[in-house]
Amino acid sequence: MSDIKRIITFLIVIVAVMLVASSFVGSNIGDRAIIIGLGVDLREEGVRLTAEVVSPGSSGEMVGTFSKTVSANGQSVGQAIQRIAELTGKEASLGRCLILMLGQDLYENQDFSDVIDYFINSDSFKESSVIVCCQGSAEELINKGSVLSQSVSLAVSALVQDQANKTAIVTNNMLEYALSQRDLLKTGFINKVRYVESDNSDPQNPDKDQGYFAMDEIAVFRQNRLACVLDREEMRGFSLFEDSVLGDTFSSKASGKLLTLNINSKKVNKKLKDDEITVTIKLYAKLARNDSADIEGVFIAQDEKEIPKETITDITEQARVLAQALLDKQTEYNFDVLGLHDLYRQKFGSSRQLDDKPMEEFKVNLEVEIKEK
Numbered sequence: 433m434s435d436i437k438r439i440i441t442f443l444i445v446i447v448a449v450m451l452v453a454s455s456f457v458g459s460n461i462g463d464r465a466i467i468i469g470l471g472v473d474l475r476e477e478g479v480r481l482t483a484e485v486v487s488p489g490s491s492g493e494m495v496g497t498f499s500k501t502v503s504a505n506g507q508s509v510g511q512a513i514q515r516i517a518e519l520t521g522k523e524a525s526l527g528r529c530l531i532l533m534l535g536q537d538l539y540e541n542q543d544f545s546d547v548i549d550y551f552i553n554s555d556s557f558k559e560s561s562v563i564v565c566c567q568g569s570a571e572e573l574i575n576k577g578s579v580l581s582q583s584v585s586l587a588v589s590a591l592v593q594d595q596a597n598k599t600a601i602v603t604n605n606m607l608e609y610a611l612s613q614r615d616l617l618k619t620g621f622i623n624k625v626r627y628v629e630s631d632n633s634d635p636q637n638p639d640k641d642q643g644y645f646a647m648d649e650i651a652v653f654r655q656n657r658l659a660c661v662l663d664r665e666e667m668r669g670f671s672l673f674e675d676s677v678l679g680d681t682f683s684s685k686a687s688g689k690l691l692t693l694n695i696n697s698k699k700v701n702k703k704l705k706d707d708e709i710t711v712t713i714k715l716y717a718k719l720a721r722n723d724s725a726d727i728e729g730v731f732i733a734q735d736e737k738e739i740p741k742e743t744i745t746d747i748t749e750q751a752r753v754l755a756q757a758l759l760d761k762q763t764e765y766n767f768d769v770l771g772l773h774d775l776y777r778q779k780f781g782s783s784r785q786l787d788d789k790p791m792e793e794f795k796v797n798l799e800v801e802i803k804e805k
């Protein structure tokens with residue numbers, strides 16, 4: 433009897449699994465417009481939302497999966513998303529959205545807290561999604577997919593993630609940015625992305641536009657209002673203060689040789705003593721392989737085993753100038769992305785007076801050191 437009971441129980445479980453599985457087949461995916469990227473631009477009546485939508489092909493549509501862009505206006509983000517659902521004839525699904533792109537007219541001209549709050553409070557939008565600012569309109573950028581024959585949402589989100597892992601660029605995601613605007617200083621940053629046209633190198637399609645996406649600036653925000661923009665040099669300086677950001681390179685001519693150093697590890701220490709902050713940046717560098725030397729006007733590959741002292745001195749100064757540029761920018765525009773206020777908070781506790789303390793009153797001593805590793 434026990435064997436029969438076990439068999440009956442097993443059959444019941446199998447039937448239950450089949451019933452549950454069948455409830456998700458056909459009725460869900462086919463009825464949804466899966467949004468993988470969103471762009472938000474400012475309009476007089478509210479916002480204009482542009483979505484890159486992935487839909488599975490069915491019936492009269494092409495077989496397989498394809499993406500397209502759909503734009504709609506609304507007084508709010510929620511209203512615009514509803515309008516997109518009406519235009520596609522399918523429920524708009526945000527669960528697979530990889531990236532949120534903010535148009536230049538939006539982030540330069542107003543507080544966009546309502547946009548951030550909508551997505552961060554959404555049950556389906558992923559907190560780990562990438563967030564970027566566009567040069568120009570988000571709608572124009574996201575529609576570059578038709579020119580490049582690729583998904584802009586996939587390309588730009590991959591760009592941000594690759595830069596974070598492989599090159600010396602500081603990046604963040606939706607959750608990290610949203611938390612920065614709720615912190616005591618309400619200061620954070622978003623990477624800027626722009627489309628760069630390039631020469632056509634395709635002989636089979638000579639009239640086709642070609643280009644790529646570049647990420648060489650950072651926008652700094654306080655309470656979701658633009659404070660300033662870091663240029664390429666200031667952005668490199670920012671990266672020097674972050675332990676986890678590696679991959680930067682420095683070049684120098686020493687004794688007639690053009691040598692390149694790769695930064696493969698670092699240690700950053702911030703200490704508060706006697707109302708003065710000392711920031712120590714220790715960079716551990718390694719010579720790039722097969723650098724060149726200018727010998728009688730001809731560049732010849734070299735394999736240096738040791739880094740010359742002249743090179744260390746020169747590149748240490750280069751790094752110091754970059755780091756100081758970020759400190760000077762913080763003083764000029766009165767923002768703190770390095771957490772200098774936190775050093776005082778850890779020692780004296782939180783206070784309104786500390787939160788309001790301007791950056792020009794901070795005494796910062798910067799020390800940069802490069803060692804071979």
